Amino acid sequence: MFKSDGIEPSGQGPFSGAAARAGARAGLDADARGAWDRVRRRLRAEIGEEVYSSWFPRLELDGIHDGTVRLSVPTRFLKTWIQQHYIERLASLWQEEASADRVELIVRTAVLRAPGSAPATIRTVTPAVATRAPAAEPANASAAVTANSAEVSNGSPLDPRLTFATYRLGDSNRLAHAAAQKVADAAVGSGPVFNPLYLHAAVGLGKTHLLQAIAAAGADKGRRVVYLTAERFMYGFVAALKSQSALAFKEQLRGIDTLVIDDLQFLQGKSVQQEFCHTLNALMDSGRQVVIAADRPPAELDALEERVRSRLAGGLVVEIAPLDEELKLEILSARVAMLAQQHPGFTVPPDVLNFIARNCGQNGRDLDGALNRLLAHNQLTSRAITLEMAETAVRDLVRSSEPKRVRVDDILRIVAKHYNVSRADILSQRRTANVVKPRQIAMYLAKTLTLRSLPEIGRRFGGRDHTTVLHAVRKIDGLVGTDRVLAEEVETLKRLVNDE
Ligand SMILES: Nc1ncnc2c1ncn2[C@@H]1O[C@H](COP(=O)(O)OP(=O)(O)OP(=O)(O)O)[C@@H](O)[C@H]1O
Numbered sequence: 095m096f097k098s099d100g101i102e103p104s105g106q107g108p109f110s111g112a113a114a115r116a117g118a119r120a121g122l123d124a125d126a127r128g129a130w131d132r133v134r135r136r137l138r139a140e141i142g143e144e145v146y147s148s149w150f151p152r153l154e155l156d157g158i159h160d161g162t163v164r165l166s167v168p169t170r171f172l173k174t175w176i177q178q179h180y181i182e183r184l185a186s187l188w189q190e191e192a193s194a195d196r197v198e199l200i201v202r203t204a205v206l207r208a209p210g211s212a213p214a215t216i217r218t219v220t221p222a223v224a225t226r227a228p229a230a231e232p233a234n235a236s237a238a239v240t241a242n243s244a245e246v247s248n249g250s251p252l253d254p255r256l257t258f259a260t261y262r263l264g265d266s267n268r269l270a271h272a273a274a275q276k277v278a279d280a281a282v283g284s285g286p287v288f289n290p291l292y293l294h295a296a297v298g299l300g301k302t303h304l305l306q307a308i309a310a311a312g313a314d315k316g317r318r319v320v321y322l323t324a325e326r327f328m329y330g331f332v333a334a335l336k337s338q339s340a341l342a343f344k345e346q347l348r349g350i351d352t353l354v355i356d357d358l359q360f361l362q363g364k365s366v367q368q369e370f371c372h373t374l375n376a377l378m379d380s381g382r383q384v385v386i387a388a389d390r391p392p393a394e395l396d397a398l399e400e401r402v403r404s405r406l407a408g409g410l411v412v413e414i415a416p417l418d419e420e421l422k423l424e425i426l427s428a429r430v431a432m433l434a435q436q437h438p439g440f441t442v443p444p445d446v447l448n449f450i451a452r453n454c455g456q457n458g459r460d461l462d463g464a465l466n467r468l469l470a471h472n473q474l475t476s477r478a479i480t481l482e483m484a485e486t487a488v489r490d491l492v493r494s495s496e497p498k499r500v501r502v503d504d505i506l507r508i509v510a511k512h513y514n515v516s517r518a519d520i521l522s523q524r525r526t527a528n529v530v531k532p533r534q535i536a537m538y539l540a541k542t543l544t545l546r547s548l549p550e551i552g553r554r555f556g557g558r559d560h561t562t563v564l565h566a567v568r569k570i571d572g573l574v575g576t577d578r579v580l581a582e583e584v585e586t587l588k589r590l591v592n593d594e
Pocket residue numbers: 213215256260261262263267295296297298299300301302303304357389425457458459462
């Protein structure tokens with residue numbers, strides 16, 4: 095009996111927690127590594143290079159404990175596929191090579207991925223035509239695995255929330271948005287505008303949102319649009335090969351007007367890549383629009399063949415940069431308005447939105463997570479959303495997005511040294527300008543870089559009232575927007591504190 099329990103549990107146990115698993119992986123002993131090498135070699139020999147390179151390169155051994163082997167993959171889709179087709183085989187290989195009596199297969203969380211590797215995104219893959227579908231449910235991998243290749247070539251469903259109307263604009267995404275809008279606005283039957291349009295960005299910065307907006311707008315205009323994740327393309331092609339319907343699969347894909355491929359970094363396997371390349375060429379050569387997103391620029395898609403990379407780089411390549419604070423606030427406000435439609439009375443005060451924008455991560459998904467947390471607390475406890483409540487509700491999210499915890503003591507020491515005053519000066523009641531400025535900056539840093547509440551910071555700064563801290567935070571916050579020299583000083587100090 096082989097168990098598979100989905101996403102990494104966060105509970106206790108021999109395998110629990112990111113650190114434990116990272117440590118387990120790093121600390122695999124020579125026996126485990128040797129057995130893993132042999133299992134892989136044998137599997138590869140049995141199923142052939144082609145199939146192996148489509149499904150197994152991202153399977154990792156996380157550890158062996160009490161006779162149980164734990165393997166992980168980055169997506170739920172891969173997990174389901176391997177679970178359904180190869181788990182028995184993997185189990186008997188492990189039994190033979192390491193006398194293991196159990197194999198567990200789990201999905202690695204984004205936090206656990208190896209440095210530089212692709213994020214563990216999970217996409218809805220239920221087969222459907224690329225027209226407006228009901229709001230996407232969480233990934234339905236088993237539906238994908240039982241789908242056939244023809245269903246795949248119809249594309250994945252679109253989330254009706256991801257449209258141009260709900261996409262917020264800032265400096266970091268203006269160009270990507272303009273290019274996407276131009277592609278979507280092109281008259282039906284006219285040639286492609288930029289081909290391919292290639293968007294790249296780190297996790298959660300809105301690539302899928304823009305891609306789905308293009309697909310939805312195209313479908314609304316009557317274009318035949320197919321939106322697929324690279325994984326789904328890969329699955330469709332392999333399923334078509336198996337059922338000997340590859341020709342039909344290719345023809346269906348080549349008969350569309352717009353092909354939208356998401357998460358291209360996940361495309362793997364030589365023949366899958368070749369097929370992708372043929373599809374790309376066939377579509378582009380016959381004047382159809384191709385739109386692609388990935389987590390890195392074409393030149394850095396190391397797993398892809400050079401000719402695919404250069405074809406991709408030949409269109410318009412646009413990066414979406416990290417969200418700045420203003421854009422985060424825009425996204426948060428729009429999201430609150432959306433949540434309020436489903437949960438009348440749900441409001442989030444501006445200071446809480448500011449706190450989340452500053453402290454709860456760098457991307458749209460982090461922001462969604464923080465707001466969902468507030469909503470849950472609000473609904474479950476009936477407590478109004480205040481800054482204090484938010485600090486408690488999202489405390490762990492703040493921590494996980496900070497590389498390390500910053501201490502107020504470090505801030506005091508670094509700021510004092512920088513402005514050539516003593517720590518005692520900062521904590522004193524003196525109000526001369528040369529002391530007031532560093533004190534206010536230190537309070538601002540304490541509020542923005544730590545989890546301390548205003549009253550706590552007041553206490554750490556010589557027993558001051560929380561309104562004094564609030565005044566300082568607001569003042570520096572305002573000055574940072576208008577005084578470039580001060581903004582640079584504050585940035586330097588932040589770096590010094592974070593490097594501590
Ligand atoms: N500019 C934006 N306006 C509105 N919502 C946004 C914006 N950018 C990101 N989001 C929201 O943030 C969340 C994550 O965005 P999305 O899934 O598009 O990211 P992604 O770049 O595709 O990430 P991944 O690389 O993990 O696939 C979504 O809920 C999305 O709607």
